[in-house]
Amino acid sequence: MLQAMDKHGNTITLFTNTYREIVNMKKNAQSFFCPICKGAVFIRSGKKVIPHFAHYSNPNCHAVEEGEGLYHERGKMLLFNWLIKQNLAVELESYIKDIKQRPDLLLHIGKKRIAIEYQCATISRELLKARTEGYRSVGIYPLWILGANQLKRKSAHKLRINTFVQSFIHQFSAQLSPRIFFFCPVANQFIIAHDIYMTSKQLAITTFINSKLNQFSLLNLFDHKLFTSENLYTLWEREKLIFRTKQRHKLSIQQLQWHKWLYSKNVYLHNLPSIIYLPIQSQLFMNKPLWEWQSSFVLEKLALLQTGETINIDSYKRIPKVNTTSEFPLTCNTFNPLYEYMLLLKQLQMFSQQSAITFRKQTDIYFPKTIDEAVIADRHLLHKLKQQKISMFLPK
Known part of the structure; x- marks a missing residue:
């Protein structure tokens, strides 16, 4: 997890601190606690590791999620900073008690809330459906972005879509074509597959949008790019x-x-x-x-x-x-x-x-x-x- 609470109840986001400040926190043996289960957590950091907190022991805590690694944590951090730079109200790893779910990012736009999930590890279609319905049950719109480690691009217009990736097709309205969102935290780039036409069971032709994060806004996710x-x-x-x-x-x-x-x-x-x-x-x-x-x-x-x-x-x-x-x-x-x-x-x-x-x-x-x-x-x-x-x- 990227956030924890100190003994005074303050939220600490590690990656907003300098390397020296994090070293001092470790030296001073400060106590930190999970914002969900209140169990003790410790700092994990290094020159090749995104600074984050980890439980000493509590596998039943809702903050413990399988499949989160350096790739996922870096992507979540970059997306969080990307939204902050657009002056958007966004919470990192906010726990929604009513449904016991913890989206990577929770975005507030007026009275609307959007849960952004950055999914880099394979999950079942049943779990995707359950999480999606959980958000909708409390009036939150779900937006799933796949890690680019799930992107199997065959050519300039050809995409391999397995059943896992297929589950993440978004279609916002009947007038908008289906699309799949990918984000690469290494290249700092969005890749969006628009206007998808299956040619066989797992191959499709599509039109791609590729854009660096600093040249892209939240609204661009809803752009409409179609084949002629x-x-x-x-x-x-x-x-x-x-x-x-x-x-x-x-x-x-x-x-x-x-x-x-x-x-x-x-x-x-x-x-x-x-x-x-x-x-x-x-x-x-x-x-x-x-x-x-x-x-x-x-x-x-x-x-x-x-x-x-x-x-x-x-x-x-x-x-x-x-x-x-x-x-x-x-x-x-x-x-x-x-x-x-x-x-x-x-x-x-x-x-x-x-x-x-x-x-x-x-x-x-x-x-x-x-x-x-x-x-x-x-x-x-x-x-x-x-x-x-x-x-x-x-x-x-």
């Missing part, structure tokens, strides 16, 4: 080509079942319609891959419709519904992948929208005969989408 249609579909063109042509030497059980299902429909990967495997932002919250649910929807429903016939998307029950409030507690429950997908087909003028949930088929769906035809058709379709403004998905 040109950028998104140019990147997706490569993903589509990989999807079409990648040699699959070893298939997962799920992929093998999908290929067997395609065979039962007398369809193969090379002659799948180009409207299958298109980027959907709500794919972030689905437990079925793009290629699986889009192919089943197209082959079982859309391809069977005659031109002029309509479809009510609520009548199609095979798309798995994701309970975002439990699995993704930091997001709004506004996701409807079928609606978002149909908006893409509307942009392609393949369907017209009759109501919030009803669409009319305008043109036949093209099935290429060879892989060369498929690649050309994919490129043509994505070129059409590049020319149009991206429609953000909204709750219906």
